Amino acid sequence: MIKTSLPKSRRALLLVDFINPLNFPEAAQLAGPALEAAASARELADAARAHQIPVIFANDNFGRWESDFKSMVKELGKGRSPTATMTRLIRPKSGDLAVLKPMHSAFYGTPLDILLSQIGARSLIIAGLATDICIQLTAADAFLRGLDVHAPEDCTAAETPDKKSRALAYMADILKCETRPWRKARWLKKE
Amino acid sequence: MIKTSLPKSRRALLLVDFINPLNFPEAAQLAGPALEAAASARELADAARAHQIPVIFANDNFGRWESDFKSMVKELGKGRSPTATMTRLIRPKSGDLAVLKPMHSAFYGTPLDILLSQIGARSLIIAGLATDICIQLTAADAFLRGLDVHAPEDCTAAETPDKKSRALAYMADILKCETRPWRKARWLKKE
Amino acid sequence: MIKTSLPKSRRALLLVDFINPLNFPEAAQLAGPALEAAASARELADAARAHQIPVIFANDNFGRWESDFKSMVKELGKGRSPTATMTRLIRPKSGDLAVLKPMHSAFYGTPLDILLSQIGARSLIIAGLATDICIQLTAADAFLRGLDVHAPEDCTAAETPDKKSRALAYMADILKCETRPWRKARWLKKE
Amino acid sequence: MIKTSLPKSRRALLLVDFINPLNFPEAAQLAGPALEAAASARELADAARAHQIPVIFANDNFGRWESDFKSMVKELGKGRSPTATMTRLIRPKSGDLAVLKPMHSAFYGTPLDILLSQIGARSLIIAGLATDICIQLTAADAFLRGLDVHAPEDCTAAETPDKKSRALAYMADILKCETRPWRKARWLKKE
Numbered sequence: 001m002i003k004t005s006l007p008k009s010r011r012a013l014l015l016v017d018f019i020n021p022l023n024f025p026e027a028a029q030l031a032g033p034a035l036e037a038a039a040s041a042r043e044l045a046d047a048a049r050a051h052q053i054p055v056i057f058a059n060d061n062f063g064r065w066e067s068d069f070k071s072m073v074k075e076l077g078k079g080r081s082p083t084a085t086m087t088r089l090i091r092p093k094s095g096d097l098a099v100l101k102p103m104h105s106a107f108y109g110t111p112l113d114i115l116l117s118q119i120g121a122r123s124l125i126i127a128g129l130a131t132d133i134c135i136q137l138t139a140a141d142a143f144l145r146g147l148d149v150h151a152p153e154d155c156t157a158a159e160t161p162d163k164k165s166r167a168l169a170y171m172a173d174i175l176k177c178e179t180r181p182w183r184k185a186r187w188l189k190k191e
Numbered sequence: 192m193i194k195t196s197l198p199k200s201r202r203a204l205l206l207v208d209f210i211n212p213l214n215f216p217e218a219a220q221l222a223g224p225a226l227e228a229a230a231s232a233r234e235l236a237d238a239a240r241a242h243q244i245p246v247i248f249a250n251d252n253f254g255r256w257e258s259d260f261k262s263m264v265k266e267l268g269k270g271r272s273p274t275a276t277m278t279r280l281i282r283p284k285s286g287d288l289a290v291l292k293p294m295h296s297a298f299y300g301t302p303l304d305i306l307l308s309q310i311g312a313r314s315l316i317i318a319g320l321a322t323d324i325c326i327q328l329t330a331a332d333a334f335l336r337g338l339d340v341h342a343p344e345d346c347t348a349a350e351t352p353d354k355k356s357r358a359l360a361y362m363a364d365i366l367k368c369e370t371r372p373w374r375k376a377r378w379l380k381k382e
Numbered sequence: 383m384i385k386t387s388l389p390k391s392r393r394a395l396l397l398v399d400f401i402n403p404l405n406f407p408e409a410a411q412l413a414g415p416a417l418e419a420a421a422s423a424r425e426l427a428d429a430a431r432a433h434q435i436p437v438i439f440a441n442d443n444f445g446r447w448e449s450d451f452k453s454m455v456k457e458l459g460k461g462r463s464p465t466a467t468m469t470r471l472i473r474p475k476s477g478d479l480a481v482l483k484p485m486h487s488a489f490y491g492t493p494l495d496i497l498l499s500q501i502g503a504r505s506l507i508i509a510g511l512a513t514d515i516c517i518q519l520t521a522a523d524a525f526l527r528g529l530d531v532h533a534p535e536d537c538t539a540a541e542t543p544d545k546k547s548r549a550l551a552y553m554a555d556i557l558k559c560e561t562r563p564w565r566k567a568r569w570l571k572k573e
Numbered sequence: 574m575i576k577t578s579l580p581k582s583r584r585a586l587l588l589v590d591f592i593n594p595l596n597f598p599e600a601a602q603l604a605g606p607a608l609e610a611a612a613s614a615r616e617l618a619d620a621a622r623a624h625q626i627p628v629i630f631a632n633d634n635f636g637r638w639e640s641d642f643k644s645m646v647k648e649l650g651k652g653r654s655p656t657a658t659m660t661r662l663i664r665p666k667s668g669d670l671a672v673l674k675p676m677h678s679a680f681y682g683t684p685l686d687i688l689l690s691q692i693g694a695r696s697l698i699i700a701g702l703a704t705d706i707c708i709q710l711t712a713a714d715a716f717l718r719g720l721d722v723h724a725p726e727d728c729t730a731a732e733t734p735d736k737k738s739r740a741l742a743y744m745a746d747i748l749k750c751e752t753r754p755w756r757k758a759r760w761l762k763k764e
Contacts, residue, residue, distance in 0.1 A: 006256070057258075065197065065306060067248075067260035067289040098258040102302040103526045111293040111300035115256060117719075133556055137522055144485045144519070146690075166548065174515055294717045308528075324747055328713055335676045335710070337499075357739065365706055388638070439640075447579065447688060449630075449671040451640040480640040484684040491684035493675040497638060 006054075006097075011187060012121040013048040013055045015041060016106055016128030016138060018090040019073055021062060022083045026159050031082040033157035033164075034129050038086045041127040041155040044182040049093065051187060054119055057098040058106035058128075058138070069098045104134045107141035116147075123148040125185065126177075127155035132167035136175075143175040152182035197245075197288075202378060203312040204239040204246045206232060207297055207319030207326060209281040210264055212253060213274045217350050222273040224348035224355075225320050229277045232318040232346040235373040240284065242378060245310055248289040249297035249319075249329070260289045295325045298332035307338075314339040316376065318346035323358035327366075334366040343373035388436075388479075393569060394503040395430040395437045397423060398488055398510030398520060400472040401455055403444060404465045408541050413464040415539035415546075416511050420468045423509040423537040426564040431475065433569060436501055439480040440488035440510075440520070451480045486516045489523035498529075505530040507567065508559075509537035514549035518557075525557040534564035579627075579670075584760060585694040586621040586628045588614060589679055589701030589711060591663040592646055594635060595656045599732050604655040606730035606737075607702050611659045614700040614728040617755040622666065624760060627692055630671040631679035631701075631711070642671045677707045680714035689720075696721040698758065699750075700728035705740035709748075716748040725755035 018038050022031055045055050059069060069092075077087040092098060099110045106112050116124075124147050128135055135156050142149045151171055158164035171177040182188075209229050213222055236246050250260060260283075268278040283289060290301045297303050307315075315338050319326055326347050333340045342362055349355035362368040400420050404413055427437050441451060451474075459469040474480060481492045488494050498506070506529050510517055517538050524531045533553055540546035553559040564570075591611050595604055618628050632642060642665075650660040665671060672683045679685050689697070697720050701708055708729050715722045724744055731737035744750040755761075 005254070056256075063196070065247075065288040065290070065302075067258055067291045069258040070262060097256040099256070100258045100302075102305050105522075105526060108526045109302035109305040111256075111291075114293050114300040132552075137526070140487075140519055140522055144487060144490045166552075170514075170548075170552070296713075296717060299717045323743075328717070331678075331710055331713055335678060335681045357743075361705075361739075361743070387636070438638075445578070447629075447670040447672070447684075449640055449642040449673045452644060479638040481638070482640045482684075484687050491687040493638075493673075493682035496675050496682040 006115075006118050007052060008120050009052065009054055010121060011053050011123045011125065012116060012119055013045060013053055013125045013127070014058050014106060014138070015045065015055065015090065016058050016126060016134050017060050018128055019057065019059045019069075019076055019087055020083060020129060021076060022081075029159040030130060030157060035082055035086055035089075037127070037129070037155050037157040038090050040152070040182060042089050044125070044127060044152065044155055045090070047182075047188065048125070049095070053187065054121070055093075055096045056112075056115065057092055057096060058101055058110070058112060059098065060134070061100040061102055067100060069100055105137040105141045106134070107138065107145070113145070121147075124150070125182070126151045127182075129157055131156045131158040131164045136167045136171060139171050139175050139177055149175065150178040150180075150185060152185070153179045154181040197306075197309050198243060199311050200243065200245055201312060202244050202314045202316065203307060203310055204236060204244055204316045204318070205249050205297060205329070206236065206246065206281065207249050207317060207329060208251050209319055210248065210250050210260075210267055210278055211274060211320060212267060213272075220350040221321060221348060226273055226277055226280075228318070228320070228346050228348040229281050231343070231373060233280050235316070235318060235343065235346055236281070238373075238379065239316070240286070244378065245312070246284075246287045247303075247306065248283055248287060249292055249301070249303060250289065251325070252291040252293055258291060260291055296328040296332045297325070298329065298336070304336070312338075315341070316373070317342045318373075320348055322347045322349040322355045327358045327362060330362050330366050330368055340366065341369040341371075341376060343376070344370045345372040388497075388500050389434060390502050391434060391436055392503060393435050393505045393507065394498060394501055395427060395435055395507045395509070396440050396488060396520070397427065397437065397472065398440050398508060398516050399442050400510055401439065401441050401451075401458055401469055402465060402511060403458060404463075411541040412512060412539060417464055417468055417471075419509070419511070419537050419539040420472050422534075422564060424471050426507070426509060426534065426537055427472070429564075429570065430507070431477070435569070436503070437475075437478045438494075438497065439474055439478060440483055440492070440494060441480065442516070443482040443484055449482060451482055487519040487523045488516070489520065489527070495527070503529075506532070507564070508533045509564075511539055513538045513540040513546045518549045518553060521553050521557050521559055531557065532560040532562075532567060534567070535561045536563040579688075579691050580625060581693050582625065582627055583694060584626050584696045584698065585689060585692055586618060586626055586698045586700070587631050587679060587711070588618065588628065588663065589631050589699060589707050590633050591701055592630065592632050592642075592649055592660055593656060593702060594649060595654070602732040603703060603730060608655055608659055608662075610700070610702070610728050610730040611663050613725070613755060615662050617698070617700060617725065617728055618663070620755075620761065621698070622668070626760065627694070628666075628669045629685075629688065630665055630669060631674055631683070631685060632671065633707070634673040634675055640673060642673055678710040678714045679707070680711065680718070686718070694720075697723070698755070699724045700755075702730055704729045704731040704737045709740045709744060712744050712748050712750055722748065723751040723753075723758060725758070726752045727754040
């Protein structure tokens with residue numbers, strides 16, 4: 001068994017619930033903006049990899065308690081649905097990390113705290129679905145832990161533009177998140 | 192994606208670190224007793240499955256943060272090493288559950304609390320490796336949570352008989368665990 | 383030392399940050415609505431006590447790590463400031479419980495999970511300050527834990543009516559909270 | 574209200590359960606060695622204070638959920654019992670910090686993680702009662718968090734010499750604690 005040695009980085013990228021069956025009632029509304037967000041997040045993730053910033057998939061287990069993210073990715077990547085397109089767009093590359101979350105926040109009931117501490121990350125870039133639920137609740141937990149959060153507005157999606165903009169306003173105002181598009185991130189300018 | 196619907200049960204079986212590369216310095220001493228414990232634990236797990244008691248693999252990620260237990264099992268099950276023999280003996284069956292742990296206790300940085308609460312389990316049977324480390328530290332966390340623990344002495348192993356017996360004595364005396372062999376378990380008698 | 387024996391109840395009332403120095407920049411705006419909310423919450427707490435529903439103060443430690451809630455109440459209750467008035471209105475009565483929180487959510491870094499589990503509470507009434515910060519973040523953590531939450535709109539306050547109404551809408555829509563005034567609570571009707 | 578500003582220190586001293594009603598069945602056996610340990614721990618605490626090492630009382634709430642450590646200290650310090658003597662010997666001084674714990678480990682259901690992180694402490698000196706229960710379980714949780722632990726053998730006590738020596742051996746062997754008497758601590762030599 002080859003052991004992954006964890007990278008050290010002040011910053012990490014969290015990709016939340018892009019691997020997603022989109023089988024809940026509101027998913028029809030979410031699919032379009034989700035695909036757009038995933039396309040941006042794919043570029044963001046490639047840039048993060050190029051900058052040696054660890055990419056962490058923090059994905060719902062969707063009620064499957066098998067600790068088997070790879071099979072989820074494989075299964076959901078098949079076919080022509082929005083789910084399949086999004087999965088193929090965003091899927092993990094070699095060296096990426098993954099935690100499976102049982103609830104909405106990526107911190108609750110997961111090893112994310114331990115992983116970030118081992119990496120040395122104090123700053124988190126959060127992308128994913130949906131802005132007002134899993135993204136906002138993950139950002140809230142990051143805020144309680146004193147982490148700096150950047151939740152780029154172009155890498156997240158909600159069911160309606162209004163839900164998205166209210167969530168981003170809350171994250172900016174109360175949770176002290178940056179919400180600028182990902183290409184405005186400070187770490188990009190260090191090139 | 193087929194969703195696992197969680198069983199309801201007052202009792203759950205935890206299999207700790209039987210899927211194990213055995214590549215640390217003390218592993219040579221551990222391998223023999225570990226295989227014996229795994230053989231007993233396999234019978235225990237089959238009995239638990241027959242009684243509709245959920246079987247939960249609580250396994251170290253051994254530094255691999257990929258949330259990919261299935262590939263670990265597949266990889267470690269190959270060949271003729273003690274690891275491979277033990278893996279083939281104990282490996283998950285359909286309907287079994289799994290959480291990956293980053294540290295020694297199966298509760299620390301894992302969704303085990305949430306999983307046990309959703310199952311409704313208040314009583315835990317703990318089997319695995321090594322008695323004085325991951326088993327004892329998992330039993331300690333179960334004790335703090337007010338769970339009843341049965342750690343059957345024939346389903347666990349340590350590097351030396353002395354380390355094993357001292358750990359079992361501590362678990363019985365301080366952590367209020369039952370340590371009788373698994374065939375003495377009360378739930379078996381309900382047949 | 384007289385030991386408090388914990389009551390058993392399916393329901394508990396959480397009073398969040400009413401004991402409050404109100405010494406942050408935005409406090410001037412908050413003081414008026416906070417006093418109104420405290421007056422309602424005082425009636426709510428008296429009704430809860432009459433119904434044998436445990437009253438739990440979940441109060442910020444405001445950077446004092448002395449585990450000394452009683453002295454905080456005594457000190458802040460002196461004088462004629464809004465803080466003093468509010469403190470005298472809402473202060474703990476015999477049999478009330480208290481946890482001190484270091485951050486915004488009443489669950490983060492506190493024994494609240496353990497306390498609610500020992501009480502047997504599955505349903506939480508949350509009152510306090512401020513609606514969009516500590517109340518909403520506490521409600522989010524309650525939601526992740528599968529607790530039912532009632533956050534009565536007349537027992538909470540924010541800096542502006544708009545902040546309050548957006549927070550209540552989020553709690554109702556995403557976190558599945560009831561937000562009706564406290565006199566509409568179902569448990570009251572059981573009299 | 575005067576706010577405590579937290580000190581910054583790589584090291585912190587934890588005093589566990591010295592404030593103790595000693596009203597459980599085995600307490601008669603524990604009282605003698607406990608007083609001796611408290612006398613040493615008092616000297617250790619004074620040395621820590623002199624070195625600007627934060628002193629943190631991590632004390633059981635003994636079933637009182639009032640977040641009122643000061644009253645506990647006052648109440649238990651009255652009279653001529655071993656409890657009263659020990660309380661007067663070890664009681665908090667100005668600038669000391671306190672967390673109340675509901676269970677055996679000082680980390681479980683307390684803000685200790687957050688407090689240590691705000692202080693910047695990566696190394697913990699643990700003194701208190703009883704070696705094989707609250708001290709060992711606290712040391713185990715510190716070990717899981719990657720903290721260095723020094724549990725000086727002269728500042729801790731158990732019901733019997735045998736229980737104490739087995740606990741110290743476990744902490745040294747498995748939990749990688751130093752157990753030398755406190756006067757051998759490395760930080761003392763920096764004077």
